[in-house]
Amino acid sequence: MSKGALHRLAMTSTWMLVAVSLAATAGAPDAGTIEQQWRQANSKYDGARQAVLKQVDAQAWSGPFQPDWSSLAEYKTPDWYRDAKFGIFIHWGVYSVVAYKGEWYPRHMYEREGQYANYYQHQIATYGPMPQVGYKDLIPKFKAEHFDPAAWAKLFREAGARYVVPVAEHHDGFAMYDSKLSDWTAVKMGPKRDVIGQIATAVRAEGMKLGLSSHRAEHDWFFEYGRRFDSDVNDPRYAALYGPAHPLQGAKGEDGKEVDWTFVSDAYLDDWLARSAEIVQDYHPDLMYFDWWIGQTRFSGALARFASFYYNQAAARGQGAVLNYKLDSMRMGSGTLNIERGQAADIRPQPWQTETSVSQDSWGYAEGDTYKNPDEIVHLLADVVSKNGNLLLNIGPKGDGSIPDEAKNMLQAVGQWLHANGEAIYGTRPWRQFGEGPTKVAAGTMQDSKTAPYTAQDFRFTSKDGRLYAIELGWPDDRQAVIHAIGADMKVRRVTLLATGAEIPFQQQADGLHLRLPTSPKGLHAYAYRIELL
Template identity: 50%
Template structure:
């Protein structure tokens, strides 16, 4: 995308996808690594945690609150199991292994690479995607640039196994970036490349198309044995050759597409990755300084030193409000991040309840959707996105640009803190309330409609500082967003603020704008 940025990193185009292991390519790697060091040397961020702690979360990110994540790639062709199909189809005895043999034949005759020509994306319309996400109410969008399978969804000078040269033969990330800009959406990207170190390793355990000899530039390279415990020191350690390749790929995404938010999956936590991770962060932040942009990195499981990037909770939430900004990433489907023919979809009302809970606690929600291989979205995905967009159109003033109140909320339903808890149904009631503030208004958000039309907000009861009441302000009037526009009847005593809003129904959150005198 030369119209967006002049490249800092350059690599000779070898033309065959394999010469990257040759002597000329080794020189290219050395020159490109030196170019990264030059950017860091002249920038204000250095590759150490003390320097990176000077980074600040962008204001646009704190105000945005809601983004869209996109898992789309070669794994969308089999559309079976999950986006981990490329790994699991090589694990003997797995459902993916059996499905693959039955549907496509033995792995030695039809391997994962053979899905690439089937990934045609013949109905992919980036402008239509951007329009859909804008109508959904998202403010930023994070497409997967490269997943664990090693297939890049963008034009690359570092590998020919990419969507611009194979499969769709389109620069997917580039086309989406342009469309996002035209629709006023902030562009992001995610890289899951580091897990490719071991992701295809099971294919070496039997007669498949994954076998030695293998070298840098090969699609399946390096296909190392998968660790029994994927912790910070699991073996075999990623090599310098692999990690230099990871660093160059990550910096290439930055230089070519200028993402304002970059998301990494979990295995960057590994001890061997850490020096390269710090180098990447310094490079990214320094490049953003050169562009005059505010950017952030989203990470999981303490992969970064706290205060140097944005912490993310995968498929989960936090139980209390935090003084720092954070993000949840989750998916519309409970069982998979990509499209499969048997996805288990979450109702839009439940996703909106989670969004409200997260925003009240100083967080963002990054919601994933998985398109089909042809570039279209399933009816279930479209229904959920449309319902979210309709709600955000009415109630967005309580979300966008809002700040947490002194108390995030109240109510009987307890939130399980931590990752991978979004499958646990919360069963919110109308007594479960979350609070945000924006301008002159305090917003009380009931997690669902009350059957009798009566809402009680105990945090807003009468009281004074002497009796430790939470709210001492004067209320001018109260409206329900999306209502008739007429002020609501309300009373306030030493037990609660009680608001009457008959005729409001449904499972989605109900937002009350409380104007403070």
Template identity: 45%
Template sequence: MAKTVEEIRAVNAQGKYQPNWESLSRMPVPAWFKQAKFGIFTHWGLYTVPEYSNEWYSRNMYIKGMPAYEHHIKTYGPQKDFGYKDFIPLFTAKKFDPQAWVALFKRAGAKYYFPVAEHHDGFQMYKSDLSHWNAAEMGPKRDLLGELRQAALGVGLHFCTSNHRAEHWWFMGHGKQFDSDVKEPLQKGDFYWPAMPEPDNQDLYSTPYPTKEYLEDWLQRVCELIDNYRPEMLYFDWWIQHEAFKPYVKEMTAYYYNRAAEWGTPVGICYKYDALAWGDGIPDVERGGFEQQKPFYWQTDTAIANNSWCYTDSLDYKGTNELLISLLDAVSKNGNLLLNVGPRADGSIAPKDRQILEEIGDWLAVNGEGIYGSTCWKLFGEGPTNIKEGMFQDLSGMHYGPKDIRYTANNGSVYAYLLSPAGASEATLTAFREFDEHDQPAFHAPIKRVEQLGVGPVSWYIDKAGLKVELQPNADNRPIGLKIMVE
């Protein structure tokens, strides 16, 4: 285990991967990740204690005029008397059962699991030698990440983790603007340190520029996670794209890839925007996706609710069908879905979250053969409705209908998923229409059989409009999967 920056650099000096983009681009996307398709993300930490607004409570409670600022004073008192750190004793996780969590995630059909190890608030959910502000020493006094890792591996889930420490450079800075418990002098090791003024957080060159001391601390924290928990994949939020992080991101990536080579474990890094050079990791699209198939592998992450990544008392939940459509849309375009759930502060998972996860699992148990291990087909799909490309383009508000179809391919068959069948008794797949040399369809080969997943063989025929398939309508307007088998 490397505990110092010098030791980290010594590992890299002797390793296969060097801290430059050319060397790091030689790490392939793990085969298990391409096979898995569906993972679960959890945002859980001190910010869940107030159950208010969202996971940025620790920032917003120190900004005058923000609803969280007023809520905090009304509920807990002035910030100088009850600050964010005072949530730590209230974060007891008394109902936390890691085996129950991962059993639910496996029941939902997930193949990998991404708990957040440290969010922007700076409280580590794991045992650390670098800071005493962690769950093993304070609050629940348990190595929460370690327990989740053991439980996940115990049921066959790939264990991954997420680090959002980069944004802590400025996340608590507003607390210095009035009489609060965020006070100077702040030194390395303090919970709120460094609490710098918040920049335009999309400015790649913003000042005040992160210091060497802070950047080295970030590097050490991530490498500690790598060594102690051996995640099969890492995820970072957007601010590591800042210019100051670039050399440290390269060092961290090389260290991770070199350690993974020692373990004999295929790993990867999910990143947003262009925080890593192209080909050095896996692009992640937050709450969004792409309009067309992509030649590169990617992931979308979204939450079970529209308005928060953590549990609150006012969640605007998405419907199960919307989440299934998100999964199908991503897989048809060469991507994965990472779905976030927010456990409550006591460690329990709310009934609505549980219900949605179980409904997803029920659907995947019937329809998963065209998902797991699949590849994209010639066409991602057909129909009038499609997501707009980019981040923050969630499906909420979009109206899919019986003509909206997504395709995958697996084990020699083509799978067609009707996203919103709306009780239709017949489907028309225009990609399989009769061959015409002046209007050639995407598919032109003898078809052996067509099956509706969960039902069995169904009647079908082909005409100039397309492949006409007789359907058995399902409950709740769930997407219908069709398996098209060729001779």
């Protein structure tokens, strides 16, 4: 055993002793009891789970990929995804009924102290005291009485989306699909509808690709604060919903980096893998998305098994599959990187994606939330596409299934821009440089509100079929624009403003391509030019 392995074992053993001590001090079940209660609650599905896992392993070894990272690094992102450029993300679940500060309400409602104590106070003031009332008691209030999947899909298509990614299960552990491995589903409770199945049918009927998102990995610790006092999280009758709820712990490894030492059992890894595979088997998504915690070391083997299974079963159907991951959760090239609420500094050699929400703060619907404006979204789209990426734009429907007007208006505005300028977006590839201009992008995760507003001197470039596209992110007051990247060595034949179809007079000079612009078209957010070369 290596020194590093010994170190990890020692740290894990130390953590287990600390976890038991903390749990005992708080009056909650110890770590062993927690795990035992959760496994007992899920034991009714042991046979079905093992059957799914058997199918996973059979498929994982039967096809172009094997469940190891060297094999998975041979993956190539399919062209449909590279051409699509724009998708819609949907965070919708029981938490949408509460509509209080977003989708992390289920966790924070059990925090009685600290910066999130207002969630707990809101919960008991609105719904009643604990342990009598908990998250489980919000499920009957989630009726989705105005949920119209066909109307949703039509809106998304009109917004210019080419794929749609609803959350199949968030950290709260409530499945929005017809799971055969859980009683806590939208089919058996709440709406009593296969929400994911109905969205899938509607999305595909509109000609869009279907993606599905699973955040179940984080469920291992999501309800941990309910362990610290007398709450329904500690009631064995609800262990299948609240999960193991192990304490979330952190420590620094030998390299000085933060390492997550939270306990993850083999049983939980099997459950995660089976539940993830079940989604693939039943709905055949073109894209699967995982949140960041699959990067925790204990998930590595199960994640490789899933990726090989997913890619191989898709290949058997002739389906180009996409697997989104965050940070360094997967080996470079084995999937498609997703940067949460962030951008890239330059053209990335492999296709990637950024995700952001129409609202400033939350992913799920929250009353009183503030929303971005269409300029921000269109500019983000142009920047991301110019750097070989896609934009996944999130909305949070209300608990009744209606889409907030602010989100609907945003989607319609983006759709109008794409209808006029989509030629410069869809099916394009990066040019020799992504753009030019004075505005510097704040690159990296969680940076989407830190980039200064763009100017009329900021351009983003794309290319397709021998044509160059320049997207101007503002309109100059003097109606004079210069694209410095297009020098005298490039012979321009024609420049067309896509939104109007008007030819734009131009001159090529030593410092670039000079454009003489007409009166500014209204409400376009950004201005795309088709530049044809000799």
